[in-house]
Amino acid sequence: MTGFLGVLKRELRLALAGGGEIMTLVLFFIIVGAIVPFAVGPDQVLLARIAPGIIWIAAFLAMLLGLDRLFRPDRDDGTLALYRLADMPLAGVVAAKVIAHWLTAALPLILASPFLAMILAMDGPAFLRTLISLLVGTPALAAFGALGAAITVAVRRGGLLAPILIAPLCVPVLIFGVGAISTLGGPGQATSAMLLLAALSLMAVALSPFAAALAIDWTEE
Amino acid sequence: MSTDDIPKMSWWNRLAHPGQFMSWTRPLIWPLAAITAVLMGLGLWFAFFNSPADYQMGDTVRIMYVHVPTAWLSQFVYAAMAVSALGTLVWRHPLADVSMKAAAPLGAAFTAMALFTGSMWGRPTWGTFWEWDGRMTSTLILLFIYLGIIALWRAFDDQLRAARVVAVFTLVGAVNVPIIKFSVDWWSTLHQPASVFRADGPTMPASLLTPLFIMFFAFTLLFATLQLVAMHTEIRRRRLVTLERRAARGETA
Numbered sequence: 171m172t173g174f175l176g177v178l179k180r181e182l183r184l185a186l187a188g189g190g191e192i193m194t195l196v197l198f199f200i201i202v203g204a205i206v207p208f209a210v211g212p213d214q215v216l217l218a219r220i221a222p223g224i225i226w227i228a229a230f231l232a233m234l235l236g237l238d239r240l241f242r243p244d245r246d247d248g249t250l251a252l253y254r255l256a257d258m259p260l261a262g263v264v265a266a267k268v269i270a271h272w273l274t275a276a277l278p279l280i281l282a283s284p285f286l287a288m289i290l291a292m293d294g295p296a297f298l299r300t301l302i303s304l305l306v307g308t309p310a311l312a313a314f315g316a317l318g319a320a321i322t323v324a325v326r327r328g329g330l331l332a333p334i335l336i337a338p339l340c341v342p343v344l345i346f347g348v349g350a351i352s353t354l355g356g357p358g359q360a361t362s363a364m365l366l367l368a369a370l371s372l373m374a375v376a377l378s379p380f381a382a383a384l385a386i387d388w389t390e391e
Numbered sequence: 392m393s394t395d396d397i398p399k400m401s402w403w404n405r406l407a408h409p410g411q412f413m414s415w416t417r418p419l420i421w422p423l424a425a426i427t428a429v430l431m432g433l434g435l436w437f438a439f440f441n442s443p444a445d446y447q448m449g450d451t452v453r454i455m456y457v458h459v460p461t462a463w464l465s466q467f468v469y470a471a472m473a474v475s476a477l478g479t480l481v482w483r484h485p486l487a488d489v490s491m492k493a494a495a496p497l498g499a500a501f502t503a504m505a506l507f508t509g510s511m512w513g514r515p516t517w518g519t520f521w522e523w524d525g526r527m528t529s530t531l532i533l534l535f536i537y538l539g540i541i542a543l544w545r546a547f548d549d550q551l552r553a554a555r556v557v558a559v560f561t562l563v564g565a566v567n568v569p570i571i572k573f574s575v576d577w578w579s580t581l582h583q584p585a586s587v588f589r590a591d592g593p594t595m596p597a598s599l600l601t602p603l604f605i606m607f608f609a610f611t612l613l614f615a616t617l618q619l620v621a622m623h624t625e626i627r628r629r630r631l632v633t634l635e636r637r638a639a640r641g642e643t644a
Contacts, residue, residue: 317563321543321556321559321560322543322546324547324552324556325543325546325547326546327546331539331542331543331546334535334538334539334542335539335542335543335560337535338532338535338536338539338564338571339536339563339564339567339571341532341571341574341575342567342570342571342573342574345574345575346574366574370570378563381559381562381563384480384559385555385556385559385560388552388555388556388559389552389555389556
């Protein structure tokens with residue numbers, strides 16, 4: 171447990187000291203969201219209707235952007251090799267990294283989402299549902315992202331490969347995430363979409379550290 | 392220990408040894424190819440000349456004889472790949488990763504064919520090339536997963552190392568494909584439900600089912616033939632790489 175907390179603390183300290191990387195991600199998230207009205211036109215009704223999707227896509231892209239710093243710096247400076255030799259199982263290290271990744275790459279986006287909701291003309295209740303669905307769904311994105319980063323850590327061009335591998339796996343998260351916001355199918359459907367999203371998140375967070383640890387262990391062998 | 396005491400190779404070991412596998416399966420390729428060609432010819436003859444046109448869809452129903460077998464194979468090949476991935480991860484079976492690598496482009500090709508024939512069929516009957524409906528969308532995502540796996544194979548220089556990583560991803564995908572399928576089925580569906588394998592029997596007349604089944608077996612055997620040939624090619628390619636490396640080091644054979 172001390173090892174787990176130690177890894178978590180180290181990751182957080184690195185992210186906070188790392189020269190405004192979090193700021194860059196938040197800025198990317200807001201700019202992606204803000205650029206859509208220029209492409210589809212400033213029609214308030216249309217924007218309010220597609221706003222949940224825009225926010226989800228912006229969060230998804232911003233989280234993909236942060237993947238490359240998950241394992242690659244550790245591999246380059248040899249920390250990853252030490253993690254493999256440590257008493258603590260590698261899956262535990264990966265789990266700590268998933269949590270740290272969520273705290274540094276997903277939570278800031280969620281905190282910044284009110285601004286996007288305002289400029290995309292969302293109403294209050296819809297915004298609240300977006301906030302909850304982001305809170306429930308982004309852990310799954312972080313878990314899948316860690317898996318993609320682990321699989322491509324040994325590849326030189328891995329930075330571009332991980333999003334390609336991960337995007338198809340994240341489709342259910344996006345579908346249920348947006349489904350939990352939209353009220354078109356009635357309140358019952360939104361609730362069940364939210365529950366499925368939660369199930370997906372819990373499963374992904376619980377299982378992906380093991381798969382990611384396996385991938386890291388075998389590429390380094 | 393006399394030579395009699397050495398245990399004979401079991402079929403499992405014979406399958407695991409690349410050289411043994413080559414000599415063991417080489418005689419299979421031509422017969423398989425011949426049966427595939429005969430079945431394909433027979434099926435096409437049935438499909439074009441000896442089956443009725445549908446009363447609603449007319450002659451376009453004949454697209455089904457290519458569409459349904461390729462769509463079935465798009466999923467079957469992924470299952471074959473997942474089983475091979477298990478073989479790589481659990482038993483470190485030397486031929487499982489060869490089989491996994493050989494299957495990926497075949498699966499991608501069958502999936503692309505299923506999508507292409509589907510959209511060719513959709514245009515005259517539904518009036519659209521593409522619809523964001525559950526089955527089509529999940530097949531499209533399956534194609535993306537296949538292409539991602541191929542890209543992952545190509546990104547590694549060391550194919551033995553690549554095999555284990557690809558195996559992990561293939562198995563994660565195998566868990567995820569049903570979830571993706573289930574999730575995209577949430578959208579209202581235009582594609583017809585299953586009409587061949589049903590508890591109350593097929594809903595199609597025998598005149599349409601005969602060519603469908605023949606084509607079904609023809610395409611499955613086509614996959615088996617191509618898979619064997621691709622595995623042989625891959626084994627030879629790996630041998631070549633090893634020989635080149637030895638030559639570069641200045642070793643003699």
